[in-house]
Amino acid sequence: MERKFLMGNEAVALGALHAGAARGAGYPGTPSSEILEVFNQLGGKAEWAPNEKVAAEVALGVSFAGVRSFATMKHVGLNVAADVLFTAAYSGVDGALVFVVADDPGMASSQNEQDSRRYAVAAGVPLLEPSDSQEAYDFARCAFEISERWKIPVILKLTTRVCHSGTVVTPRAPDADLPAAHFERNIPYHVMVPGHARPAHRRLRQKLAEIAEWNEKNGPNKEIKGSKDLGILVSGVAFEHAREAAPEASFFKIGMSCPLPVKPMLDFIASVDRAVVIEENDPYMADAVRAAGGTVESAPEMYRFGELNVNRVRRILAGDTSPEAVPSKGRPPQLCAGCPHAVTFEILKQNNCIVAGDIGCYTLAALQPLAAMDTQICMGASLGVGLGLRHVLPREEAKRVVSVIGDSTFVHSGLTGLAEMTYNVPETGHVLLILDNSTTAMTGQQEHPGTGRLLDHTPTNRLDYEKVARAMNVPNVGTFDPVQQRAAFEAALIEALGKNELTVLIVRRPCILAMVRKGVKPADAEG
């Protein structure tokens, strides 16, 4: 087929399409967001789910119908979907099921730099690590094949640098003659009660043993013969950096890093005078190969922070632990000029509120000049953390606590927090602000159940926050436009802070970027 220039995310979408995936589900998260959007543009059936756990469950249901599916998420999304992964590993799958998980070493746009390879080991599922767009395409195809052959979920682990780098891809012919969806009753395999799960766990370990043997003989790993003086064991985009940093070296490139191809790795180590493991994030491969008796060097601790590049690989190979040059800081990201939701944080600051915040554009309100957010941990935590503070702080301090969450984040993980709020009510009550900009703004304006539109922007049911709050027995529910009704909104907030009751205020004003995209000038939008 004709070669193409594709971003890693585009290559995964094309790979899933050519593998015949019947449906892709996910929740947007940088750097994974474009995969489902491109899959949809290419003609695939794609959906945004309320969160990654639901996305993974939908994908599992598709798989139980005997056809291929995948779920996309960023690395922290796998924390949310982990419950599905761990037991789907036991139940096994019918049609292929691939978890596409994008790690973010260096945290270009994330709250941590967790290493998803640990999840593969913990759950007992195979994991593939592409290094460029060609491999993103090839390994996506491979992941579907492995999943279906061994009836096991497979993780395709990307990183920011693979997702958002463009490289040349030559696709191959799409899979043909795939079976149609059909439900085959198989209760011992699909219902994980203890009596079914005990043999399922044994089946899982047996599958992993077979996959490990396959990976050692036929896995997507490759050896490049070079100098005997230096052998580099490497995975992911670090392979490209290392090829450039040490073109003369021998390479063992690991494509499937769970289960690791231990024997060929040990053979490679024995074939060179000096063996060095180069990997981003945790020393996962280095630890494993040492546990298997291999003698290898690995990167000093300082290199597990941040992503690697050619110069850092050179330093690792030279054993250089001198302080690295601090990259110059550019203009930091900030809320867009004219963002209507900056107003809310100005008001919170003026009223000396303790703000339990959440994940989204508005997290930027924690930075100067606003500096108006006090906590932010994970999706939905504004509710639980705010409530915890309310429960134990002295009365006058507790009454200043406000939870602030965006619309998409509220649907993702705030509904259960709201149930907690109306169940374990603090003595001083609580105040929740839902900042509704009618989109998932930070990740590029994706739809969600609160926008009333599907991934492809066609209409569907719209979740009504006001009705949800009332249905959960919140006594005070109000809606304000923070720009047009600024004074009334501030008055309502001050009133809510003064009473010992539960209040939910929906602060509604569309994202300014969405308005611009629709051709509404901000001036007109001021209405």
Place this chain on the structure above:
Amino acid sequence: MNEKVTSIKVAGLGGMGVLKSSLILAEVFFRQGLDVKKAEVHGMSQRGGSICSDVRFGKKVFSPMIPAGTIDFLVLFQEDQFPLYEAECSPDTVILKPTAIDLSRLGNRKALNVAMIGLLSRHLDVPVDAWLKVIREILPQKLHEVNEAAFELGRLSA
């Protein structure tokens, strides 16, 4: 083209068209039959913050990111961004600044990115038609006229 890899860094602020212009660059070199890699960061850093994109092309390119000290062309959409990349430049780095363009002749300020591509094109062995073809394919039709003019303006600037 020889074995050498050419590395271009495009830099500006979120919203200036840095990513669009690096996409045009990469596509042009790709169609010359070369190996091309492009690296950039999307997401949070784009909210009005400093942004850059690396484009590398040659017979075979390994890392998508330009190693420090090996930038061949630094294309700045905003001159005050230079200090961020100064340490990654070498004495041989060609630095292209927006001050080289007569902005009064630019039909639309938003077309500065394509004018800067025009300026860069003076240094690269690619026919004018190849640039214009990709610009027309990547940008929506209503922007063709202003961007073709911007490319010509950059191409004739020094």
